[in-house]
Amino acid sequence: MKYSKILLAYNGSAEGKRALLECADLAQFYGAETHLLAVASMPPSLFLTEGFVPEELLEEEKKRTQQVLDEGIKTLIDRNFKASGHLAVGEPVEEICRLAKELGVDLIVVGHNQNTSFAARWWKGSVGVSLIDYAPCSLLIALSRIRS
Numbered sequence: 617m618k619y620s621k622i623l624l625a626y627n628g629s630a631e632g633k634r635a636l637l638e639c640a641d642l643a644q645f646y647g648a649e650t651h652l653l654a655v656a657s658m659p660p661s662l663f664l665t666e667g668f669v670p671e672e673l674l675e676e677e678k679k680r681t682q683q684v685l686d687e688g689i690k691t692l693i694d695r696n697f698k699a700s701g702h703l704a705v706g707e708p709v710e711e712i713c714r715l716a717k718e719l720g721v722d723l724i725v726v727g728h729n730q731n732t733s734f735a736a737r738w739w740k741g742s743v744g745v746s747l748i749d750y751a752p753c754s755l756l757i758a759l760s761r762i763r764s
Contacts, residue, residue: 617754621649621721624699625712628654628684631727635758636688639725640697642756648722650692650699653715654685655708678705709747717752725756 624639626632636652643650656677685701692699704711716724726747748755 617722619643619646619648619722619754621651621719622646622723622725623651623653623712623716623719623721624688624725625708626652626654626685626688627727628687629727631758632688633691633727635725635727635756636691638756638758640692640695640699642723642725643699644697650697651702651715651719651721652685652688652692652699653702653704653712654681654688655711656681656703656705657708674705678703709750712747713750713752721753723754723756724751725758727758 619642622639622643624635626636639650642648656674682703685703689699689701702715704715712724712726715721724747
């Protein structure tokens, strides 16, 4: 299969950085258009009332997430590679699938550390939605694990 559009769900973690490099290698090999997505999401504990998040907390999270996205884009630019950046606010699985459909991507790339549950936010959303079940295209999971 030839991938012409690739979407990397990027969160700035170690496994996300590994996925970023794997994504860049694949995109270069296929000559694919590449998109990075960073999702600003708020933990349910920060909701003060049903569906309400204080604006200043949301703005701080968006600013932090934009910095993560900018870091990913800079990493690619430093390697003479080009990608489009996208910032979304919401539940990561839903936002990944939404943008993948909107862009018509052929491949979604995510990082995952098998030794921690940190990366679980990509796999299970707040309503138990699974990226594997809802992805509109193929997935590449860049694994990162501590060697024993």
